[in-house]
Amino acid sequence: MDVDLRKLRYFVAVAEHLHFGRAAAHLHIAQPVLSRQIRALEVELKSQLFDRTKRSTELTRAGEQLLADARPLLASAAALQHRVRQAGRGSETFTVGFMPGLIVTPAVRVLAARHPGLTVDVFRTSWTDQTEVVLDGRVDVSYVRLPVDQQGLGIRPLLAEPRVAVLPLDHPLAAKDGISISDLAAEHLLQPPDAVPEWRDIAVELRSGRPVEAPSVTYTVEEKLEHVAAGRGLSVLPLSTATFYTRPDITSVPIDDIGPNQVCLAWDKTRESPLIHEYVEIATALLEGKGCGD
Structure with a gap:
């Protein structure tokens, strides 16, 4: 059996959104069409990929395995198309x-x-x-x-290279020569927590159970630094990045007890x-x- 890459793309969209309606909107197709394609894929693979109820959509174990394998397969297919087009242009x-x-x-x-x-x-x-x-x-x-x-x-x-905390100039830690990661436990991080696992493991806001503003809304370094300067949180950056983006309304302080x-x-x-x-x-x-x- 040949796996249909289009069905795999549809499956990955549903697996990432865990919602057929949102996945269909992301793919710009009608939800009934998406549901039929997923059912067809399940028939082809002879496996149920999602547990669906009126309230939730969850991956089955077979679905989790397919997601792990589908992402690199789709990436390889995209890379192949890119290289062929490039070669075709001579x-x-x-x-x-x-x-x-x-x-x-x-x-x-x-x-x-x-x-x-x-x-x-x-x-x-x-x-x-x-x-x-x-x-x-x-x-x-x-x-x-x-x-x-x-x-x-x-x-x-x-x-x-060392990592530093980037802070607004009026932050209580801004004048220090060095800090520890525990000094930042009560701060809001303006980047995905997995990017700084040392902070993630001690972060007060992640343990409190209260809703946390999604840090992934700020992707670029420039956006992060704008939010830092406005006092909306901090960012932990490699020293070269912090140095490259030097600006007068923020400062960087070495974090002494985390790895480079x-x-x-x-x-x-x-x-x-x-x-x-x-x-x-x-x-x-x-x-x-x-x-x-x-």
Whole structure:
């Protein structure tokens, strides 16, 4: 049996929303059409994927397994389409993803100098899409900040850097030379809690049972810093990011008792592109100060 990728996309939408109506709206299709497609998929797979009641929709164990397998499969299909279209245009392009605060120019220039016919592009990523863009083919290799889901990825550690708390200038902790993560337990974090697990494990607002403003409403560093300056919360950032986005109405304070942020290169491990491995070696050598001759 061949799995229909369209049905898989429909299934993932329902699994992510756990609501057929919202999933149908996201997919821009009618809800009855979506329900029929999911039933057809269940028949094809001979498994019930959702437990549905009038009040809720939940994944079954079979559904959980399919979701884990469907996401990388859909990403691989998207990457295939991207690379075929690129080849069809007759031009060879290599794209490097990077997180805010990271400078990739030296390695990009070396790769471009070695391959004069190659167009080397860069693509800014964020916490929410830094691995997605690798798996769906938008970038060939990307600088990522851990923790990330490493399923389907090749990973090369590059460097580690301290993390700092970014605070408004009038915050009681702003004048300190260093703080501990426990000092931030009662603060509101302007980023997904899993991005700072040390805070997540002690956060007062996550233990109180009260509704918490979703931190994921602010995706970019610029948005986070606007909210910090307005006194709506704080952000924990790698030192290079905080330094890159210096502004006069906020400050950064080192967090002394949490580990550094690990920066790695990531790529789709199913691909056997010599350019990917060449770029990884160039970037590694430059960071180690070995230099890279053309």
